[in-house]
Amino acid sequence: MARPPKCRCIGGYPDFWSFSPDDESTEAPVMLSLDEFETIRSIDWLGQNQEECAQEMQIARTTVTSIYESSRKKLADALVNGRRIIISGGSYRLRETEESIHMKKKGSGVMRIAVTYENGEVFQHFGHTQQFKLYDVNNGTIEKEEVVDTNGQGHGALAGFLKQAEVDTLICGGIGGGAQMALSEAGITLYAGCSGEADEAVKALIAGTLAQVGEATCDHHHGEEHHCGHHGEGHEHHHHHEGGHCGHHHEGGHCGHHHHHEE
Known part of the structure; x- marks a missing residue:
């Protein structure tokens, strides 16, 4: 029986997750894992x-x-064959950063919610947010609140920051398709299209009263307060962050699937 591949350390999530030819292709897409993408990024x-x-x-x-x-x-x-490229999965873990090393771990049974944040409001453009407000929730009660600087921008970097911060759910305003793919890869449930006060949006999430408002792209209208489009799976919040373990989030943070590269 072959031993599972060793965890591969990657520098971060990409900003772009799929590439397609101008002409429609009937061929199956090419699936490029994140550890494969990392070798292309590093070497080429x-x-x-x-x-x-x-x-x-x-x-x-x-x-x-x-x-x-x-x-x-x-x-x-x-x-050569005009096939779509999709980047997804792999046996990997994110490289630790100074921020992730000093980020406080959440307690057992805690759901950590992040909100794109500016002056008390839900910031409307995920890829440009400079702060997140983090809420630790246990049994429907907010136990801790903290505003943190993102120390960088770009969809991939921000999704990686949230994963290393052990965030389970993100509330934000406008967000693009690439960022949604990055958050899905990170195992983070997304409530997009929100506006208004950050604290009220979190209270609505806890109460289960956030309403869907359709697609939440970065050019959508922000007229309704505290209403969000939900892009997660139902209202369950799963904890995929096993600190230092690697692998695709569907594997619970452990490595060993998809690939057969022997070390």
Whole structure:
């Protein structure tokens, strides 16, 4: 029985998650895992050699070679045959940052809610938010509130920040498709299209009274207070953050699926 692949450390989530040819393709999409994407980013974009990439990903150089060759083959297939590329899944964990190291861990049974935040209100553009307000909720009661700086912008970076902050649910205003894919990958339930006071939106979420308002793209109207479009699965809140473990969020934060690159 083959042993599961070792966790691969990646620098963060991408900002763009799918690429399509101009002409419609009937071919099945090419699925590129996040650890495969990381080798392309590190070697072809940043100019690292395979040894440097291996050190960053904390795996053997031979493993990097195998992952890199697989990812290049997939990209060639997509380019030559006009197939859509979708980035998703993999056996990985996010590289720790200074912010994540010092972020306080949430307690057992706590749901952590994040709200895009500015001057007490729900900030309306996820990718440009400079602050999140975090709420720790236990048995329907808010136990702790904290405003944190994002220290960076971009959909991928912000989704990674929220995952490392052990956030279960995000409340925000406008949000693009790429950001929604990043949050889905991170296992974070999304309530988008919200406006008004952040505290009131969280209270409405806890009470189960947030109403759906349709698609919540960044050019939507913000006329109704405390109404949100829900893009999660029902109203259940699952805790996927196992601190330091890796893998796709559907695997509960542990590594070992999809790939057969042996280290």
